[in-house]
Amino acid sequence: MQVIGSRVNQNRLLEFRVSPESGQAGQEFRVRTATLWLKADIRHRRPSQCRSTEIYVFKIISRLPDTVTISSQDFDRLASDPISLTLRESQSGWQKLDLTATVQQWLSDSPKEKLQLLVDCSCCSNWRIHLFNGEPSHRSNPNRPFLVVHTDPTTAKRVRRRALDCSEDSGNQCCKQRFYVSFKQLGWDDWVIAPQGYHANYCRGDCGLHRTPDTYVTYHTHVIEEVRKTHHLSGMQPCCAPLKFSSMSLIYYGPDMTIIKRDLPKMVVDECGCP
Template identity: 30%
Template sequence: VEQDRDLFSPKPYWKEFRFDLTQVPAGEAVTAAEFRIYKSRGVPGHANSSLHISIYEVAAQHSNRESDLFLLDVQDLRAGTEGWLVFDVTAASNHWSVDQKYSLGLRLYVETDDGLSVDPGSAGLLGRRGPRSKQPFMVTFFRASPSPARVTRAAKPPRRRQPKKSNDLPHPNKLPGIFDDVHAADGRQVCRRHELYVSFQDLGWLDWVIAPQGYSAYYCEGECAFPLDSCMNATNHAILQSLVHLMKPEAVPKACCAPTKLSATSVLYYDSNNNVILKKHRNMVVKSCGCH
């Protein structure tokens, strides 16, 4: 169960989550962890505006002042974005696995380009009031655990929070490297679409292809390393394969970067009887890429 500071509360608005860790043996080493929350389209009419979503670990609580927060991850996206958002919360999970008394939860903030606080619910971020299939959850991978992945849902009611002293939050664009499309582990680019122009002349096909002379086919390339971000369009199988790869890299490869959506292209050409044919060929253009 999460706690909110919403439109009926003083700014800045936030949403907070706590997790039941009673089933996690103390002292296990965390290899990686991610927090997933579903975002709907939000308030109509602002689909093209930008939102900056920050997630913090609640590091300490105080009776006479605001809680200490530790920045974990930030995402910059369009307000009209819809789908699962994935945040790297490995650092927080490491703290919690050492001693569960440090498990004070995660706090999520939403801001505009101008630094104005936005109610997470109004921005389309679904919590426990959303459909069961779209409720937020956390996945943690333990190196020593017999089970490679654990899913922990928000369960415990959070403790009472004191009002935040200041409305100032670190703006995502001021954080170096947050929006670089490279994986932090090895500096390689993450899975994405790349330009590829196919020239029918270079292929020697212009003796039977009339038009076009060529077309942009694109191709997919990049790393599919855990944690798989929302921009990687990862399948559930790819997420699990990535987790198992962390445990047994010599036995199981990483997920592969491949097309997730393809579209057709029309080609005018001569057939074997020298008839002029206009045909739409399926699966000729890569529209999007993802980890499989």
């Protein structure tokens, strides 16, 4: 999650935290890629004495007060070497900076702390960098900077009793089958920014004939099952179905190339069972 943070030399810091929905407690991740998206619009095309316009992103490596002015000598001690990007007039709009190494180090060294980034721009008089230096921040602002991180989980989530994952040993038992959906294969990669795909999962298998009362989700299901067995109604056989879903976040291009981040409910099957 990204928030607008403290000010250093009149520039706001970009602050990122690991949000609870990023993974289960105790789950570790291996970062594959991390990209910072910044909106930079050309305002004037007048001549400049600068040969090039550069954006620099520094990682703050020391705790700072809410508002501080630091000298160039102290700055070298408080910030890491920057990641830079050259702005070109023909590419006005969203800019992407590769922060893979920076994010990898952050999650390896201090994942519980905020990642603080200072964005500076050299010879930017002809450009507007959307960093909310002069205006209050709003999460709904489509021009706010954001960080896209692609990860691989290195430890499996803890499996609950009803969250049986399908395997070679599960046989025909009701279970959750992991299933990955690629947005590229759907032809959606021209408008979906992140993620590249996700594990939607689905339920498969049969519900056994012999069930104990504690396995029923509701009293209604228990009663219907007793009626089915008593009257031999095979058409009422319970089906293996999703019992629990979770949401997923999608970042995509909206109208007029605005960037939208939305949490979509019930996109992932987490648990399967016989309701």
